[in-house]
Amino acid sequence: MPKINGLILGAVIIRLFFATFFYHPDLRVYYFHGQFLKTGVLNIYSYLEQNRASLPNSNRFNYPPLAYLFFGSWYTVSSVIAGPGLDTWINDWSGQDVYHPQLFFYQLLLKLPYFALDLLSLSVLLTFARSHPQKKFLSAAWLFNPLTLYGIYAVGQFDLLPALLTLLAAALVVRGRLTKASLLLVIGGLLKTYPLLLLPFVLIRSKSWRESLTILLPSIALWLTVQAPFFASPGYSQSVLNSGLANRIFSAGLDLGGGIVISPFVAVYLVILAYSFFARRAKLNLIPEFFAVTILVVLLTPFHAQWLIWSLPFALILLSRSPSLWLPLTAVMASAFGLILLLPDIYVSVGLLAGLNPFLKTIPALPPLIKAQILLRSTLVVTGFIAIFKSLKYES
Numbered sequence: 001m002p003k004i005n006g007l008i009l010g011a012v013i014i015r016l017f018f019a020t021f022f023y024h025p026d027l028r029v030y031y032f033h034g035q036f037l038k039t040g041v042l043n044i045y046s047y048l049e050q051n052r053a054s055l056p057n058s059n060r061f062n063y064p065p066l067a068y069l070f071f072g073s074w075y076t077v078s079s080v081i082a083g084p085g086l087d088t089w090i091n092d093w094s095g096q097d098v099y100h101p102q103l104f105f106y107q108l109l110l111k112l113p114y115f116a117l118d119l120l121s122l123s124v125l126l127t128f129a130r131s132h133p134q135k136k137f138l139s140a141a142w143l144f145n146p147l148t149l150y151g152i153y154a155v156g157q158f159d160l161l162p163a164l165l166t167l168l169a170a171a172l173v174v175r176g177r178l179t180k181a182s183l184l185l186v187i188g189g190l191l192k193t194y195p196l197l198l199l200p201f202v203l204i205r206s207k208s209w210r211e212s213l214t215i216l217l218p219s220i221a222l223w224l225t226v227q228a229p230f231f232a233s234p235g236y237s238q239s240v241l242n243s244g245l246a247n248r249i250f251s252a253g254l255d256l257g258g259g260i261v262i263s264p265f266v267a268v269y270l271v272i273l274a275y276s277f278f279a280r281r282a283k284l285n286l287i288p289e290f291f292a293v294t295i296l297v298v299l300l301t302p303f304h305a306q307w308l309i310w311s312l313p314f315a316l317i318l319l320s321r322s323p324s325l326w327l328p329l330t331a332v333m334a335s336a337f338g339l340i341l342l343l344p345d346i347y348v349s350v351g352l353l354a355g356l357n358p359f360l361k362t363i364p365a366l367p368p369l370i371k372a373q374i375l376l377r378s379t380l381v382v383t384g385f386i387a388i389f390k391s392l393k394y395e396s
Contacts, residue, residue, distance in 0.1 A: 011143035012115070018153035019111040020104045023355040024347050027156030028097065030071050031110055032090050033061040037072025038079065044068045049235035056093045060239045065226055066190040070113075070161065078109050098358045107156075107355070114152050117160040124167050125313050128287070134320040141316050147308050147333065154352050157306035162188040166195050166290060167313045169202070173286050178202055178211070182219045190226050193240075194297065194310060197269070201289045204277045265300045269293065275392060288391040290314045298336055299384040305340045305348065308333065318391050325390055331383035335376045342369055342376070 033044055041047045044061050052058050061068060079086050089100050122142050129135035151157050165188035172181035182202050188195030206212040230236045276289050291314035298307055318325050340348055344365040354361040
C-alpha cells in the first residue's frame with residue numbers, strides 16, 4: 001500500500017504541474033458556455049443562437065446537454081471560490097487572457113474535477129487486474145501515461161468522464177448487469193456521443209428478446225428524456241446531432257454502386273459487431289470490442305488528441321493480459337501522438353506554455369510535413385488493425 005500511495009502522490013504532483021502551467025483556449029470555451037448555467041440558462045443551444053451577436057465568443061456548444069451541466073455546475077462552484085475575477089477572465093476574448101495575474105490559479109481550479117475522475121478511473125481499472133503484477137502495471141501505466149497528462153491536464157479536455165462511464169459499463173457487463181451497463185453508456189453518450197457506439201455490443205449479450213427489450217427500452221427512455229426537450233431548439237441540430245464525431249464518421253464514403261455509399265468506419269464497425277455476435281457472444285468480457293470501436297475512430301477519421309483517452313483504459317487492460325499486443329498498441333499510441341504534434345496548431349505544442357511565456361503563442365505553426373504525416377498515418381492504421389485483430393481473436 002505505501003508504494004501505491006507513493007505512486008499516487010507522484011502522479012498528483014505531476015498533474016498539478018500540468019494543470020496549472022499548461023494552457024489551451026478550449027478550456028475557456030467550455031467554461032465560457034458553462035457560466036450561463038448559474039444565471040438560470042438551461043437551454044444553452046437556444047441561448048447561444050439568440051444572443052450570439054452580443055456575446056464576446058461566437059462558438060457553438062458542440063456537446064450534449066449533460067456536458068453543459070457538468071461545466072456549468074463546476075463553474076458555479078469555481079466562481080464562488082475565485083470571486084468575480086473569474087467571470088472577467090472567462091469573458092475576455094481580446095487576446096489578453098494569458099497575461100491575467102490569476103491565470104494559473106484559474107486553470108488549476110477549473111481542472112480540479114479531472115483529478116477526482118482520474119483516481120476513480122484508476123480504482124475501476126484495477127478491478128480488471130487478475131494478479132498483483134497486473135495491478136502494479138495498471139497503476140503505473142495509468143498514473144504516468146503521457147496521453148492523460150497531455151489530453152486532460154495540459155489541453156484541458158473532459159474526456160475522462162465519458163471514458164470512466166464506459167469503463168464502468170464494461171465492469172458491469174462482466175457481472176452480467178447489462179441494463180445498468182447500457183444506462184451508463186447512454187449517460188456517457190449524453191456527455192459525448194461515442195459511448196452510444198458501444199451500446200449494441202451490450203445488447204447482443206442478452207439471452208432473449210425479452211431481455212433485449214429490458215435493456216433497450218430504459219436506455220431509449222433515458223436518452224429521450226434528456227435530449228427531447230432540446231430537439232426544437234435553434235442551433236441544437238448543428239451543435240449536437242451534426243457533431244464533429246458524426247461528421248468524421250460519415251464524411252467520406254465508399255461507393256458500392258446503385259446509389260449505395262457506406263463510410264469505411266461504418267463498414268468495419270459492422271464487421272466487428274458481427275464478429276462479436278457470432279464468435280464472442282457468449283463472452284461477457286467486452287474489453288476487446290470497446291477497444292476495437294474506440295480505436296477505430298482514431299484509425300479512420302481525422303481525430304482529436306483527447307479521443308485517444310477513449311481507448312486508453314481498454315488498451316492498458318489488454319496490455320496487462322496479452323504480451324503479443326505490446327508492439328502494435330505501443331506503435332498505435334506513439335504514431336497517433338506524433339500525428340497530433342504535427343497539426344498546424346501552435347496550441348498542440350509550444351503554445352501550451354503560453355501562460356509561462358506569452359511570446360510562444362506567436363510562433364508560427366509547423367508547415368504541413370506531408371511525408372511525415374503519411375508515414376505516421378500508415379503506421380497508425382496498419383498497427384491499429386493488427387491490434388484490433390489480435391485483441392478480438394486472442395483476448396479471453
